[in-house]
Amino acid sequence: MASLKEVRNRITSISSTQQITSAMKMVSAAKLRRAQEAITQMRPYAKKLREILENLSASLDSNDGTFSKERPVKNVLLIVVTSNRGLAGAFNANIIKRAVALAKNEYKAYNVTVLCIGKKGNDFFRRTEFKIIGSDMPRKLNELFDKLTYDNVAPVAEKIMEVYAKGEFDKIDIIYNQFKNAAVQIPTVEQFLPVVATKTEGKSSKVDYIFEPSKEEIVKDLIPRSLKTQIYKALLDSHAAEHGARMTAMHKATDNAKDLLRELKLSYNKARQASITNEILEIVGGAEALNG
Numbered sequence: 001m002a003s004l005k006e007v008r009n010r011i012t013s014i015s016s017t018q019q020i021t022s023a024m025k026m027v028s029a030a031k032l033r034r035a036q037e038a039i040t041q042m043r044p045y046a047k048k049l050r051e052i053l054e055n056l057s058a059s060l061d062s063n064d065g066t067f068s069k070e071r072p073v074k075n076v077l078l079i080v081v082t083s084n085r086g087l088a089g090a091f092n093a094n095i096i097k098r099a100v101a102l103a104k105n106e107y108k109a110y111n112v113t114v115l116c117i118g119k120k121g122n123d124f125f126r127r128t129e130f131k132i133i134g135s136d137m138p139r140k141l142n143e144l145f146d147k148l149t150y151d152n153v154a155p156v157a158e159k160i161m162e163v164y165a166k167g168e169f170d171k172i173d174i175i176y177n178q179f180k181n182a183a184v185q186i187p188t189v190e191q192f193l194p195v196v197a198t199k200t201e202g203k204s205s206k207v208d209y210i211f212e213p214s215k216e217e218i219v220k221d222l223i224p225r226s227l228k229t230q231i232y233k234a235l236l237d238s239h240a241a242e243h244g245a246r247m248t249a250m251h252k253a254t255d256n257a258k259d260l261l262r263e264l265k266l267s268y269n270k271a272r273q274a275s276i277t278n279e280i281l282e283i284v285g286g287a288e289a290l291n292g
Helices: 004-059 091-106 119-125 141-146 150-165 215-291
Strands: 075-081 111-117 171-181 184-193
Touching (some): 004 171, 075 119, 075 215, 111 141, 141 150, 150 215, 171 215, 184 215
């Protein structure tokens, strides 16, 4: 059995850890509320804008648009969205595993490049064979989460669209955690470029519109706006999912600390009682020896 001093030190250490995890849980809960409001307001707009864009792209000829034209795939870019901080359970691990599986299975016949938004993903992929190539690729993307606004995200989307237009990549996917609720985050893969119409079972996704000005002019203006919105929505989703995952993880850690403290206090009381009993036995034994 551990000594009383060792048990006391462990109780003190776990109590301090419990205070930290409890504080982190409350901070994440406060940030989650704001992040959840942001993604809830953005989702309907982004979904409708993407739907209109896909329908317009489907109605154009295959050679009309730079971003809607499908070409033979040789080079693939994966935009992997993780967090800058840990202590969020399997939040980052799930995205990294999904990206690695995608690169080694579905895209194993292509040249795969990984562009990470978030320090955790960047720390992992810089030690792998998937490296960021090209001087035109955006850099310092970890700083986007420090001030997550559309104005800060738009230039990053423009650079990604620029390298696609130059032909450096033939397909671009975004991999991120979609926020469902505080306890559930869904690893999601979305095709960023080229823009293609979704195939809906049982009905056609094509809708007839009356255009003013021409269809080509509208698509030319709408595609960049939609792509910027798509990346911004993915970052908002990931941001909300991160705080939800961290709040859940810290809640579990706090509960585990409570259970561990209960067991340690029980062990401490047993050790203390055993120590008192030994002292009483020693006193009684010494008194009997003196009487003898």
